[in-house]
Amino acid sequence: MSEQTTSRRGRLRAQTSGEIKAIALELMADGGPDAISLRAIARRMGMTAGAIYSYYATRDDLVTTLIGDVYTALVRAAEDARDAVPADDPGGRILAWAQTVREWALANPEGFRLIYGDPVPGYRAPADGPAREAEHRACTGLTGLVAAAWPEAESLQPGLRRYTWEDFDPGLVAHLRERFPELRPAAVALTLRVWGRMHGLVALEIYGHLHTLTREPAAVYRDEMVDLIGSLGLAPPV
Structure with a gap:
């Protein structure tokens, strides 16, 4: 042949x-x-x-491949947008990441739903593979954005729970501590909260809950991200 x-x-x-x-x-x-x-x-x-x-x-093989493909595409787009902003502008990098997540989700609503929305009935994700690698890349990217605001961000969050490493997935902990050896457990918790704020309005928009309430979902989302950036002690993007 x-x-x-x-x-x-x-x-x-x-x-x-x-x-x-x-x-x-x-x-x-x-x-x-x-x-x-x-x-x-x-x-x-x-x-x-x-x-x-x-x-x-099997169907699960197809779903696993789909999740790996779309998750990797999302993370790559977010990383590229972040890296296009100078490292000395951490607030701008956060906004670039967040807005790219929203834009990608609007262009790929089924992909967003597959990653973050409705579970596929009966599907069991493998312990490793491209999807898990993309998940770790996403966590690493967001943690890096939070780490750039640390420890100022921590000083603006008084009275919060004192987290320990046992509060988080061991695989995630090992991955993040290798990349950020000085990281504290509270920074991981803050990363998860940042993630929640970034994705909350996007999910509402993708699932059709915002279009009847506002004609300016992009403006509402940007204002939420600017407020998020300010809560981390960073200068808001111009």
Whole structure:
């Protein structure tokens, strides 16, 4: 078999795999996460069940690949936006990350829902793989943004619980302490709170709860992020 034939088959396989994933997200958009089905995708594509199983042995394999793809795409976009802002502007980097998350979510609502919204019934995520790597990248990126505001941010949060490392997932703790050896448990808790504020309004918008209440969801979101940045003791972006 020639290299050209092998390469052509590889391209065709990648193209078909991409179509399978695109249709899976379409099915989810139409019928929720429970609508993702290899047989339904095969019917939509005019494939036999046996043929589609040669790409993904189970529905969970497909869902795992989908989550890894969309999560990685989201984190990469957020990282690129953050890195386009100078390191000496931590508030601007936070705003760039946050606004990119919102813009990505609006452009990829099914992907956002797959990562942060409705669980796929019966799906059990593997302990490692691209999705977990993307999750760790997201946590690392957000923790780095909080670390840039530390310890000033801590001094602005009096009276909070005294966290210990035992309060968090051991895998996450090991990952973050390797990257940020001086990090304190309270900074991880603050990172989770920052994450919640970034994603809260986005989730409300993606699930249709804001469009009847405001014509300016982007302005509301930016104001929330500016307030968040100020709460960390950082100068708000211009």
